[in-house]
Amino acid sequence: MAGKKVIILGGGVAGMQTAVALGEIGIESVLIEKEQELGGRVKNYDKIFPFFTSGKELVQGLESHIRKSSLIKAMCNTTVTRVGGQAPDFQVSLSPGNEMIRAGVIVVATGFEPFDASSQEEYGYGIYKNIITGTELERLLDPEGPTNGELRRPSDGKIAKKIAIVFCVGSRSEKVGNNYCSRVCCSYSTKQAIGIKEKYPDSIVNCFYIDVRTYGRGFEEMYRRAQEMGIIYIRGRVAECGVLPNGDITVRAEDTLLGKPVQGVFDLVSLSHGMAPCCDAAEIAEVLGIATAEDGFFTCRDSDLYPNDSTREGVFLAGAAIGLKPIPDCISDGSAVAARVAAFLAKLPGEAE
Amino acid sequence: MLDEHRGFEANIYDAKARENIWRRYIKEIPEDGYLLLPSCILAVGYPATEAMIPGLFDLLGLDWNWNLKPESMCTCCSGIAYHGDVGTIESTLVTTARLWSLAQEAGYDAIAVACVTSFGVHSECFDLYREEPGLKKRIDKLLMEACGRKFELPRHIAHVSDVVYKHRLRLRDEFMPYRLIEKETGRPLRGVDHVGCHYNKLFPLERSMGGAEYCEVLSGLVKAWGGVDIDYPERRHCCGMGFRQCMITPNRGFTAACVNKKMVSMEPFAPDFIVTNCPGCEVYLDKEQWAIKELTGKEYFIPTLTYMELVGLLLGWDPYDVVGIQFHTVPVEPLLDKIGIPYDESKSWLGKNGQNLSCRDELLKATPAAGEYRQGDLLP
Numbered sequence: 065m066a067g068k069k070v071i072i073l074g075g076g077v078a079g080m081q082t083a084v085a086l087g088e089i090g091i092e093s094v095l096i097e098k099e100q101e102l103g104g105r106v107k108n109y110d111k112i113f114p115f116f117t118s119g120k121e122l123v124q125g126l127e128s129h130i131r132k133s134s135l136i137k138a139m140c141n142t143t144v145t146r147v148g149g150q151a152p153d154f155q156v157s158l159s160p161g162n163e164m165i166r167a168g169v170i171v172v173a174t175g176f177e178p179f180d181a182s183s184q185e186e187y188g189y190g191i192y193k194n195i196i197t198g199t200e201l202e203r204l205l206d207p208e209g210p211t212n213g214e215l216r217r218p219s220d221g222k223i224a225k226k227i228a229i230v231f232c233v234g235s236r237s238e239k240v241g242n243n244y245c246s247r248v249c250c251s252y253s254t255k256q257a258i259g260i261k262e263k264y265p266d267s268i269v270n271c272f273y274i275d276v277r278t279y280g281r282g283f284e285e286m287y288r289r290a291q292e293m294g295i296i297y298i299r300g301r302v303a304e305c306g307v308l309p310n311g312d313i314t315v316r317a318e319d320t321l322l323g324k325p326v327q328g329v330f331d332l333v334s335l336s337h338g339m340a341p342c343c344d345a346a347e348i349a350e351v352l353g354i355a356t357a358e359d360g361f362f363t364c365r366d367s368d369l370y371p372n373d374s375t376r377e378g379v380f381l382a383g384a385a386i387g388l389k390p391i392p393d394c395i396s397d398g399s400a401v402a403a404r405v406a407a408f409l410a411k412l413p414g415e416a417e
Numbered sequence: 418m419l420d421e422h423r424g425f426e427a428n429i430y431d432a433k434a435r436e437n438i439w440r441r442y443i444k445e446i447p448e449d450g451y452l453l454l455p456s457c458i459l460a461v462g463y464p465a466t467e468a469m470i471p472g473l474f475d476l477l478g479l480d481w482n483w484n485l486k487p488e489s490m491c492t493c494c495s496g497i498a499y500h501g502d503v504g505t506i507e508s509t510l511v512t513t514a515r516l517w518s519l520a521q522e523a524g525y526d527a528i529a530v531a532c533v534t535s536f537g538v539h540s541e542c543f544d545l546y547r548e549e550p551g552l553k554k555r556i557d558k559l560l561m562e563a564c565g566r567k568f569e570l571p572r573h574i575a576h577v578s579d580v581v582y583k584h585r586l587r588l589r590d591e592f593m594p595y596r597l598i599e600k601e602t603g604r605p606l607r608g609v610d611h612v613g614c615h616y617n618k619l620f621p622l623e624r625s626m627g628g629a630e631y632c633e634v635l636s637g638l639v640k641a642w643g644g645v646d647i648d649y650p651e652r653r654h655c656c657g658m659g660f661r662q663c664m665i666t667p668n669r670g671f672t673a674a675c676v677n678k679k680m681v682s683m684e685p686f687a688p689d690f691i692v693t694n695c696p697g698c699e700v701y702l703d704k705e706q707w708a709i710k711e712l713t714g715k716e717y718f719i720p721t722l723t724y725m726e727l728v729g730l731l732l733g734w735d736p737y738d739v740v741g742i743q744f745h746t747v748p749v750e751p752l753l754d755k756i757g758i759p760y761d762e763s764k765s766w767l768g769k770n771g772q773n774l775s776c777r778d779e780l781l782k783a784t785p786a787a788g789e790y791r792q793g794d795l796l797p
Contacts, residue, residue, distance in 0.1 A: 182434075182438065185438060185628065185629075185630035185631065186630055188630075190431060190434045190438070191430060191431055191434050191435045191438060191631075192429060192430065192431075193428070193429055193430070193431060194429070219428045219429050220428060304653065306648075306649065306650025306651070306652070306682075307429050307430070307648065307649075307650065308429075308650065308685065309426070309429070309685045309686060310429075311428060311429040314650040
């Protein structure tokens with residue numbers, strides 16, 4: 065019956081964990097994913113911070129739970145087109161197929177979109193071939209990636225040995241309209257820097273940062289390890305990048321600790337781009353009748369007491385859809401929202417068993 | 418096509434992405450109908466540049482309203498006083514308001530400014546009215562008291578290089594006998610653009626054709642006329658002019674250092690010429706190449722032209738009599754040889770009556786090399 069079924073929008077790790085946790089409580093759910101497979105962005109990560117475990121294996125584990133559970137139905141290549149009714153009797157129309165599902169609760173776990181680094185034009189991303197994003201660096205470092213884990217630069221296939229990693233691209237920037245900190249870039253960049261240094265001990269890796277925000281358990285230790293490995297951290301936002309005839313990239317920045325401009329030439333530059341709300345957040349908000357905040361992420365009913373409740377009764381929020389967070393926090397969010405959903409369903413009149 | 422001629426650059430750029438990025442910033446340039454506002458300093462350094470503008474506008478059949486007589490009533494925009502911090506902002510606002518009122522009196526809702534500093538001053542004044550409610554009323558009163566005029570904000574503020582950009586394809590197809598192509602080999606010439614900072618860096622969203630980072634106003638001309646535009650790391654670096662450096666002699670080394678930085682950076686890309694749209698940039702990128710040679714012994718000597726000089730040369734106008742390349746420090750003749758434009762160097766300094774006005778030899782004889790100045794000498 066409608067009152068007991070939960071629809072989860074978004075098949076990334078937060079949505080998957082929500083489904084798994086609900087299943088463990090005994091609540092039926094339908095997991096809606098617009099892409100062709102579950103796992104969101106984490107399915108492409110070879111290593112995740114801070115303990116260098118495998119993102120792919122994490123997704124495989126969650127997926128295995130989902131496949132085994134009779135209470136979870138996963139629907140890929142599917143989007144929500146319309147939501148009628150109200151809690152605890154939502155009528156959710158899906159595309160393709162125009163199928164309609166009745167549900168008591170909806171959970172939004174639609175994740176994030178990487179910031180479009182070409183918007184910060186001074187860095188030349190998309191134009192200069194040897195300037196890549198953190199997401200692309202992740203793929204290059206993946207043994208199953210396009211270069212089998214070799215750090216080959218796009219222009220000529222040469223192994224990059226002098227690398228600059230630019231933090232806070234698209235984050236903490238009034239210029240691009242994102243005042244927030246993306247919270248994970250310092251850590252994933254540090255993880256990537258360690259990955260490079262482990263594979264190529266003679267490489268030079270320079271990290272340009274505003275502040276290093278490695279705040280979670282094990283994060284600071286990872287940052288310390290990076291420094292002990294000889295990874296250089298330079299405090300200062302990069303002003304611009306240019307290209308030399310051989311494809312090398314020039315980087316100009318200010319070292320704010322020295323109070324001096326600095327300049328360097330690198331084989332490869334990686335832009336640690338931040339995150340933005342998922343591209344269809346505004347559309348989802350309209351379909352569901354929930355609010356988004358100034359930063360574009362969904363608004364919580366009460367950010368202190370009920371961070372997983374949306375502004376509409378019966379609609380809950382999980383993962384990076386309500387602000388950026390590292391993978392372990394997204395998983396916790398999945399469990400937390402499952403508890404909120406269970407509490408909501410338990411209070412429904414006539415539904416108690 | 419572009420990739421084919423870029424050679425080594427094809428591997429380091431994504432030409433298609435580069436073409437797309439500047440299209441985020443399309444500026445509306447009026448086809449016609451603007452008051453032309455001349456520059457104070459352009460005519461001093463490279464007089465033909467400004468003198469050619471009326472000829473070009475007439476060639477294109479544009480509706481503009483300027484005569485070279487004092488009755489044109491055009492004045493300085495007060496930019497030098499403004500940037501030199503010796504005048505009040507109200508003086509500048511009243512001065513630009515008066516110039517706008519001249520345009521409106523002539524029936525135009527647009528101005529075309531010959532100077533990039535002026536362009537910046539007009540744009541800043543326009544922006545101040547937008548940002549400060551009540552300012553317009555105050556300046557209305559001051560303008561009326563000063564000269565009995567009324568004004569409205571102009572609909573368009575264009576730089577003359579905007580106008581040339583707007584008509585670049587028509588110029589090429591209808592009027593230009595020459596292209597930016599090496600005559601002997603068919604190789605597209607490699608042009609470095611240097612856009613004045615006050616054109617594209619003050620209000621990149623609304624005032625610059627192509628924005629700040631990949632400004633198109635000059636590189637678009639180079640590409641349209643057969644050349645290849647070059648990107649290099651210090652492309653966006655200021656030429657180092659700045660009124661502070663111009664006015665305070667001990668600071669002039671800063672300008673030379675800035676130009677040197679640009680030259681070092683662009684040299685590996687083997688440019689055939691530099692094109693500018695700012696009077697100050699033109700002066701310094703041209704003249705400082707000599708200073709750099711004197712100071713370091715390194716001779717770059719990359720011909721540096723204003724966009725109007727480039728237009729004049731490709732239109733086939735006389736290189737000396739009309740385009741005035743003899744005013745350049747870095748010789749332009751090697752570029753003419755590449756394109757195949759004929760010239761007669763013996764006529765480079767002929768006056769109207771055929772008299773040779775050149776004092777070059779005497780100057781060269783009288784001017785000591787940079788290291789030969791003695792204490793007490795009046796430095797230039």
